[in-house]
Amino acid sequence: MSNEAANVAILKDAYRQWHESKGGSVEQLLSICDPGVRWGSVPRGVAPLAFATEYSSRDALHAYFDGLLADWAMVHYTIDEYVAQGDAVVARGSCKWTYKKTGKTAETPKVDFWRFKDGKAVEFYEYFDTACAAAAAT
Template sequence: MNEQENVQLVRQGYDAFKKGDIPGLLQLFADDIAWTLDKIEQVPFSGQRRGKDQVTEFFKLLDENMHPLQFDPQQFIAQDDKVVALGHAVWSVKSTDRRFESDWAHVFSVQSGKITSFREYTDTAASAAAFREPGPDVAI
């Protein structure tokens, strides 16, 4: 596939995600996809995964823990087998009812018409703070 076809594949994935079509999204992935987010304490879907089964679990945990209030891929940059998507998101954490927002970068690798890897770069501190339960007030 050429760079524009790779971008189209990634766009198709975002469209499926935004529609809640996770089975359709998973069909775009290689069976042994490498899926990487930074590990964040108290964020159950963070960290590394490999393969469609583990990525399916990622989307299940994401849905159980957060609700997207805004999720906008805004720019796509392609070179060779890489596609970088830049965007912005606002999320609500279900357990704490806190919101956080962040710009993000997603880096995809595409081979033979399938997404073979995904890496997210985002504001991990904002995410961690939104998942943290409020502590007791400290008297001064």
């Protein structure tokens, strides 16, 4: 199996577990990350999506998942397409979350960029409709 195929296989399994557990597989997601993973999100920590900011280690990344799961309940997280080239994988799909305090939902296209080294994720950046998510949270 090529590195590209192996990296896609890692992500397919991680996303399957993430979706099926409705966000309960945080430790499994963290396990595919290098200890020095760089993690970022298009909101860059702007309220009301303060958790969606930059992290520079797997240990710090717990704050991302703690913030996400404290306020949001996953409805679905669906990846429809993977594009791999070299050490990079782009996962494209959609997700839907309910903001617990307002009961409003946000359904958005989702693109995740991953970079791997030696079978571990060393970089991640997510893109989604931040206006939709912010509207659900207010």
